[in-house]
Amino acid sequence: MTAGDFENKNSARWAEYEALVRSVELGKPMPGVENLPQRFRELCLDLSLAQARMYGTRISEKLNALVIRGYNLIYRQKTGGWQAVVRMAAVTFPQTVRREWRLFWLCSAVFWIPFFALLIAAKHDLTWIQSILGSRGMADMEQMYGSESGQIAHLRSAYGSNFMMFCFYINNNVGIDFQIFAGGMAAGVGTVFFLLFNGIHIGASAGYANAACDPKAFWSFVVSHSSLELIGMIIAGMAGMRVGLSILWPGRLPRVRALVEASKHALPLIYGAAVMTALAAVVEGFWSALPIPSAWKYGFGATLWVLHVVYFLLAGRQARDAA
Amino acid sequence: MESPLAKLDTLQAVELAEGVEIRLRIAGPVLRANAYAIDLLIRLGIVIVTGICLSFAGLALGERVADGLMLLIWFFLGWWYPVLFEAGKRGATPGKRSVGLRVVQPSGAPITLGQAIIRNFLRFIDGMPAITYGFGLVSCLATKRFQRLGDLAAGTLVVYDRLPQEPSVAAPPPMSSVRPPVALTADEVRSLGMFRDRAGLWSEARRCEIADHAAVLSGARGKAGVSRLMAMAHWLQEKRDS
Numbered sequence: 001m002t003a004g005d006f007e008n009k010n011s012a013r014w015a016e017y018e019a020l021v022r023s024v025e026l027g028k029p030m031p032g033v034e035n036l037p038q039r040f041r042e043l044c045l046d047l048s049l050a051q052a053r054m055y056g057t058r059i060s061e062k063l064n065a066l067v068i069r070g071y072n073l074i075y076r077q078k079t080g081g082w083q084a085v086v087r088m089a090a091v092t093f094p095q096t097v098r099r100e101w102r103l104f105w106l107c108s109a110v111f112w113i114p115f116f117a118l119l120i121a122a123k124h125d126l127t128w129i130q131s132i133l134g135s136r137g138m139a140d141m142e143q144m145y146g147s148e149s150g151q152i153a154h155l156r157s158a159y160g161s162n163f164m165m166f167c168f169y170i171n172n173n174v175g176i177d178f179q180i181f182a183g184g185m186a187a188g189v190g191t192v193f194f195l196l197f198n199g200i201h202i203g204a205s206a207g208y209a210n211a212a213c214d215p216k217a218f219w220s221f222v223v224s225h226s227s228l229e230l231i232g233m234i235i236a237g238m239a240g241m242r243v244g245l246s247i248l249w250p251g252r253l254p255r256v257r258a259l260v261e262a263s264k265h266a267l268p269l270i271y272g273a274a275v276m277t278a279l280a281a282v283v284e285g286f287w288s289a290l291p292i293p294s295a296w297k298y299g300f301g302a303t304l305w306v307l308h309v310v311y312f313l314l315a316g317r318q319a320r321d322a323a
Numbered sequence: 324m325e326s327p328l329a330k331l332d333t334l335q336a337v338e339l340a341e342g343v344e345i346r347l348r349i350a351g352p353v354l355r356a357n358a359y360a361i362d363l364l365i366r367l368g369i370v371i372v373t374g375i376c377l378s379f380a381g382l383a384l385g386e387r388v389a390d391g392l393m394l395l396i397w398f399f400l401g402w403w404y405p406v407l408f409e410a411g412k413r414g415a416t417p418g419k420r421s422v423g424l425r426v427v428q429p430s431g432a433p434i435t436l437g438q439a440i441i442r443n444f445l446r447f448i449d450g451m452p453a454i455t456y457g458f459g460l461v462s463c464l465a466t467k468r469f470q471r472l473g474d475l476a477a478g479t480l481v482v483y484d485r486l487p488q489e490p491s492v493a494a495p496p497p498m499s500s501v502r503p504p505v506a507l508t509a510d511e512v513r514s515l516g517m518f519r520d521r522a523g524l525w526s527e528a529r530r531c532e533i534a535d536h537a538a539v540l541s542g543a544r545g546k547a548g549v550s551r552l553m554a555m556a557h558w559l560q561e562k563r564d565s
Contacts, residue, residue, distance in 0.1 A: 003560060027412075044343040051344065054509065056516045056560055065485060067345050068431060072414070075432040160387035167391035171398040178402055182447035185472050190448065243476060260478040267437045270444070 003055040010046055014066065017043055021069050040070040091316035093272040096265070098312065100238050103245075107237035110195040111230070115203035122207025129211075132204040138212070141205060145213040145221070156289045166285025173229060174277045177236035181243070181270055188244020195237045202230075220294035223301030225283040227308050232276030239269035335468060335480070337431050347431055348483040350424050352463045355481055356456070362418030366400045402444070410439035415484065425484035429468075438477040445473035501554040503540065512559055519556035522549075 017039040023030040047063040049055075097104060122129055130138065156162055176194065183190020209218035246262030247255065288297070335347040373396055381389030408416040414425045414433050426434050426442070434442075449459030449471045459471035468480055507515070522530055527546070534541065534548040541551040 041341055044339065044341040048343045054512045057520055064346050067343065071339060071431055072433050158387060160385035160391065164387040164391035167394040171394045175398065175402065178444050179447055182445050185445050185448040185476065256475055259476050263441045263476040264437065267440065270440065
């Protein structure tokens with residue numbers, strides 16, 4: 001059989017297949033679409049024949065393109081919908097955090113050690129903190145947490161400013177989480193840098209608020225969202241370090257393969273970190289600055305910290321291991 | 324079967340579960356940069372248009388609400404715009420689609436949401452130093468399949484979605500049909516076929532120059548060599564039975 005005969009014999013079938021594929025691609029499946037998988041396999045056979053019999057580039061390329069289009073439709077992955085989301089939150093995410101407990105302590109140390117070092121340093125000597133924050137930073141801190149009572153609530157009194165701050169925190173803080181993760185690609189250096197930077201900056205701010213502003217104004221504002229935001233950031237750091245360490249120590253896999261596996265394992269951490277930080281933005285935007293007694297805020301914040309410990313220790317224990 | 328990786332080629336052969344081998348054509352950095360530039364312009368357009376709309380809506384909603392919405396739009400355009408498009412049905416951002424590209428797994432299958440997230444969030448590192456995309460470019464040039472760092476981590480490729488039709492100009496018709504003097508390998512047969520398909524695009528001198536490389540096979544140089552190669556291609560493609 002020559003190439004021409006082959007094409008004449010089968011072109012009607014190819015045209016039918018292409019019409020089916022186009023209709024599905026456009027989202028309007030035509031009648032007879034249930035035959036698509038069968039037509040697809042027939043076309044695969046035609047392509048193999050065309051290649052084996054060397055019917056020429058033109059026919060092969062045409063069939064190749066048709067097969068790829070069908071393959072993309074038939075092997076499209078459906079996401080699991082709400083069930084998958086619930087499972088991620090209730091099982092996969094806490095299980096992954098527990099499995100990566102070494103990374104959790106590593107990233108926690110990278111963040112909390114500079115944080116507490118600066119917090120304690122502030123009691124003895126402010127020069128370090130002054131050079132970290134700079135005059136702008138110190139002025140901002142005093143504007144927000146200065147000695148007048150209810151200063152934050154006053155700053156938020158304009159209509160819509162709670163919503164604006166919520167959006168600001170989403171853009172800024174969730175974006176920082178993603179950057180912390182991406183920094184892992186530089187063999188973890190970027191992740192460590194961002195975690196250290198945040199530990200130093202947040203520690204310096206807290207130390208300065210303690211020493212030079214109204215500590216109550218500061219702590220009652222940050223206590224409510226601190227658990228969500230800081231643990232979320234540390235978990236983003238875990239995702240980054242998982243990727244970074246796979247580059248440094250790929251183990252028995254080739255480096256690129258190890259990187260792909262590590263990225264897959266880091267995904268639940270990224271999802272979790274993003275959701276936690278987004279929730280932190282909700283709290284920080286709409287609750288933390290409310291003019292209510294500080295005792296409520298301290299109670300709320302403490303409850304959230306306890307709930308975090310419970311969630312990460314216990315959630316998903318009974319369920320079978322996430323893949 | 325020939326090993327496709329041994330050759331300097333952007334064709335990537337992949338065997339499917341159906342037992343057939345498809346060929347993906349990997350896209351290079353220049354075309355991808357074009358797609359990125361188009362996406363950047365689209366996003367810039369969205370920011371300008373929504374900015375203007377929100378500045379009017381701000382009169383009704385309140386200025387700060389409008390500012391907040393702008394920040395949210397900024398966040399989604401920056402981080403999620405490529406993710407949602409590439410995880411979607413077409414597997415490409417509007418920019419990629421406009422230049423005919425698509426993001427796929429190495430098997431040719433569409434990518435998952437997780438892969439789209441990884442490859443686009445790591446863009447932050449690819450874009451370094453200072454959003455010049457230097458790291459991404461070096462990674463593209465250093466890998467066989469033009470993968471930037473995000474592609475390596477997510478296990479994705481950027482390929483031509485639909486191959487542009489090659490211009491075909493009818494080659495001079497073969498005067499005769501000649502059986503090749505030796506048995507040819509699949510690659511050699513394919514090369515002869517392509518020589519014939521493309522001969523119409525070249526000048527006479529260029530045809531002779533290329534045909535001279537196969538002088539051992541044709542046993543002649545210059546115009547005689549060309550017509551002999553054409554005759555063999557003709558025999559291989561059509562007149563095999565005679």
